[in-house]
């Protein structure tokens with residue numbers, strides 16, 4: 001909670017326009033993995049409302065988070081405030097019919113007639129890409145929904161199949177991507193900034209970034225601040241962060257509202273060493289990145 005007039009929490013939230021959408025998004029988007037079922041409903045709703053009060057105007061969830069629970073809780077939190085917010089969700093369905101069923105369920109859970117952005121969730125390997133680009137696919141469903149005015153924008157999210165993602169954004173007319181942009185990712189040498197982000201920018205797409213805190217690895221770091229500073233100064237419009245308490249949320253909001261400068265070159269080697277050491281000792285966690293890439 002803000003306690004004095006010098007508290008950075010009282011500063012305005014920095015915003016940046018999401019290309020193609022016309023939406024001035026808060027530099028932080030609050031993501032919905034951790035408030036699906038890891039915390040009680042009332043805490044989740046309070047966390048989301050606190051985020052809105054602090055100037056967060058962009059929220060990210062997915063049909064799959066907590067089997068719809070994340071969407072439902074976001075739906076509770078946005079009542080009366082929908083018009084001031086940009087909402088994204090995701091579908092892991094790859095068929096047209098499956099994606100349309102997911103869309104119906106998302107609309108009901110969120111209680112929002114129109115969803116701003118839906119991502120093809122977690123794009124995987126070449127086989128997955130073929131399904132997404134195939135006939136009667138999720139893309140057909142989302143395009144139909146966009147034409148019908150049920151959703152406004154289409155995107156794709158992914159964690160580590162950057163070649164598939166680059167192909168998809170070259171072959172399909174998408175509006176946004178969500179991909180890893182964290183210092184942890186840089187430390188293990190798998191970056192989307194080489195080719196995927198430039199390809200998206202050539203097409204004027206919005207770029208949203210996740211894994212800012214390495215899916216929680218940051219709690220073993222000396223401070224969250226350099227990790228936020230690193231990602232804030234990449235070519236990303238809004239950082240989608242996870243948090244499961246108001247204290248975690250406020251720590252990130254406070255850091256971002258201070259508009260910190262980029263990391264200095266001299267700071268990077270020590271931070272990369274810290275990120276790698278944490279990742280090496282990470283006990284499986286959400287993703288065993290080292291096993292994938294080293």
Ligand SMILES: NC(=O)c1ccc[n+]([C@@H]2O[C@H](COP(=O)([O-])OP(=O)(O)OC[C@H]3O[C@@H](n4cnc5c(N)ncnc54)[C@H](OP(=O)(O)O)[C@@H]3O)[C@@H](O)[C@H]2O)c1
Pocket residue numbers: 030031032033034060061090121122157158159178210211212213214215216217218219224240241242243244247248249251252
């Ligand atoms: N499209 C996709 O395929 C996809 C995949 C994953 C995530 N996402 C989106 O991205 C969002 C963020 O997920 P992420 O995986 O990228 O997570 P992240 O933001 O890199 O890490 C979030 C975790 O970092 C820890 N944390 C946050 N603030 C902290 C603080 N002040 N001090 C100490 N620890 C702190 C918490 O871990 P603890 O909970 O352990 O305390 C929190 O749950 C998700 O909610 C979701 O919206 C999308």
